[in-house]
Amino acid sequence: MYFIVYYIVRYRKATVKNNLKIALPNLNDKERLVIEKKFYKHFCDMFMEMAKTMTISSEEMDKRFKITNIELMKEYEAKGKSIMLLASHYASWEWLLSLNLKLSYQGIAVYKKIANRYFDKLTKDIRSKYKTEMVSTDKSIPLMANNNRKGILSVYGLASDQSPKTKQIAHWESFMGMETPVHIGPELLSKKYNLNVIFAKVKKVKRGYYEMTLIPITDDAKSLPNYEIIHRYIKEVEKQIYEAPEYYFWTHKRWKHEHN
Numbered sequence: 001m002y003f004i005v006y007y008i009v010r011y012r013k014a015t016v017k018n019n020l021k022i023a024l025p026n027l028n029d030k031e032r033l034v035i036e037k038k039f040y041k042h043f044c045d046m047f048m049e050m051a052k053t054m055t056i057s058s059e060e061m062d063k064r065f066k067i068t069n070i071e072l073m074k075e076y077e078a079k080g081k082s083i084m085l086l087a088s089h090y091a092s093w094e095w096l097l098s099l100n101l102k103l104s105y106q107g108i109a110v111y112k113k114i115a116n117r118y119f120d121k122l123t124k125d126i127r128s129k130y131k132t133e134m135v136s137t138d139k140s141i142p143l144m145a146n147n148n149r150k151g152i153l154s155v156y157g158l159a160s161d162q163s164p165k166t167k168q169i170a171h172w173e174s175f176m177g178m179e180t181p182v183h184i185g186p187e188l189l190s191k192k193y194n195l196n197v198i199f200a201k202v203k204k205v206k207r208g209y210y211e212m213t214l215i216p217i218t219d220d221a222k223s224l225p226n227y228e229i230i231h232r233y234i235k236e237v238e239k240q241i242y243e244a245p246e247y248y249f250w251t252h253k254r255w256k257h258e259h260n
Helices: 002-009 013-023 029-052 058-064 070-078 095-102 117-127 137-150 185-192 228-243
Strands: 065-067 083-087 106-111 133-136 154-159 172-175 178-181 196-206 209-218
Touching (some): 058 095, 065 095, 095 106, 196 228
Parallel strands (some): 065 209
Antiparallel strands (some): 196 209
């Protein structure tokens, strides 16, 4: 599969090369090429793993996706407040959803709806296997408002490291050395509903095996200065990428906006 995607289809190779050049200017072309090829092998692995999600047992998933400190989530649940779980498009965000099997709160994953109805349904079916409620971005705010009003405690999972639409740009952060527009929705919602905020750091141990560590961002969102939550999140994403850049999702144009 890797040979076809990388050498024949050449899927978004120009975008990947450009992103790596922007994000890792300290490396030379040869060093970035090594990362590029490793990324495409991982990229192909992700699709195989997504398909495997439909048939893999919970016991097998426990072996392949380990959580190093689930006790932190339990501590946050015990505080009696809903939780904002921030992730990035790194390593395996698909298998991260298996976390829901270990929660007492309702797990809700916010995702961007796919235009193709068939693939949108397929994606929801795969990601809903572990009793996770899939909610499209346009329905997420009304859902959170309703849950807050009714006292329904939930864990809201968002991967917020992609570029916002031009009309939605409200704040910029330094990301991988570049001034970059960021989604501020997670911060605004965390403050509005006083959510506990956690970052899900995922590490690829070896092919088909991952390890997740929960990093506390804050348990008092309202007390932090504006944009501090999103700043802490972006810095965690950066650290994750620098540790092993080949596992980040480089096919999207992350730096397509210029800060005037």
